[in-house]
Amino acid sequence: MGKFEDSFKRQVGRDTGKFVSNLIFGDKHSTPVRVSVRQEKMKLEKERFENERDLERQRLRNKQELEKKELEIQQEHLKQKRLNEIRSEITQKIDALAAFELPLANDEIIRLLTKWDVQLKSHSFGNNEEGKTYINQYMDALKCKYQQGIQRLVQNGMTSSEIMPYQKTIQSYYRKKVWSIIGIPVCLFGALFLIIILLTIFD
Template sequence: MGFFSSLKGQLGRDTGRLISNKVYGNRHATKYQRVDNSKNIAKNIKLEQKYELELLEKEKNNEIDFLKKKEEIKNIQEKKAFVDQNLKKIIGMKIPNSKDGIIENLHSLSVEITSNKWKDSDDEINKISNIYTDALFKKYEQHLVTLKSKFPNAIEIQYFDKQSKTYQKQAFFQKYKLAIIAIPFIIFIVWGITSGYFERSDKETHQRNNELIDKIFK
């Protein structure tokens, strides 16, 4: 009787507590419910804080990307202004009639080309910069052709001719170096696929691994 009376009393108290919680809400709720609500509130606060931090981080990254883009546009505009201004000078450069004048200009153009070497064409700023260097080299060649035609016996021709060939190689390799580096890998991949090399390599590797495992466990 004592056990059943105690159980009955506990059920009565639990039922009463449930009804009280439903009727009066949190104000008269038991301490157990208040603990659960506190946990839920703390959990929600953490979730809200995490969400707000994610939003702030996203806004910060967007702002950084915007500033980078703005800086890139500024650099492109400055490079365009530099190239446009100096292109006019190069285009307007007259080829002297004297041998010494031509040679002097060739030396000046050579220094300018060396100071503004060709760069990889994949970058937008580099493309703009290469326009200026191309113009320098074209003017260099015009002077060299004039030197050869007017003064064919000039001993300086050999030197400037050699420099011209060097610049041609630099222009090609610097502009397209990424493509040149990638071509051998592309050829190797195509050859490997068509010849079945990769498939054979996989089989050989698998076979060697099996042989090694057999040796270990024998």
């Protein structure tokens, strides 16, 4: 019994000492088990914080992407609306031009051709600008009406030399239209051909 009592007293003394030490010094003098639990808790807290931060970042990215998509949809809607308005306006102008009756007198026809001449010469072709395709369609219709005016002048007895300026306007219109289609490929081919020539010369 003496040994058991001594052993029991020593164990109580050790536990009491740990308790008092922990009260005074905190975890610095605690048992390894308590330190491990505290570290594990801190690790879990850190992981939870990082997960919440990642989720918040993801929510922010999702919100920004959604707002971007909504803006793109609105812009596309407005663009389509503008194109529809342009198409409707051009269609009305083409219909009005088709229904327009050319005057009979040469001086009135010449006055009209002079007015249209400015539009045909100043028009630049292209399909990249918004609504440009529809505008090109109107100019083609105007060109046809312009040619009808020339034919009316011929029927009224105007000579070839008198008609020539108006014919040149039509030719210029065709050149610009053809160049708008083949201009870039021709320039690229010309540049490539020039490079080949230069490489051949300096080889």
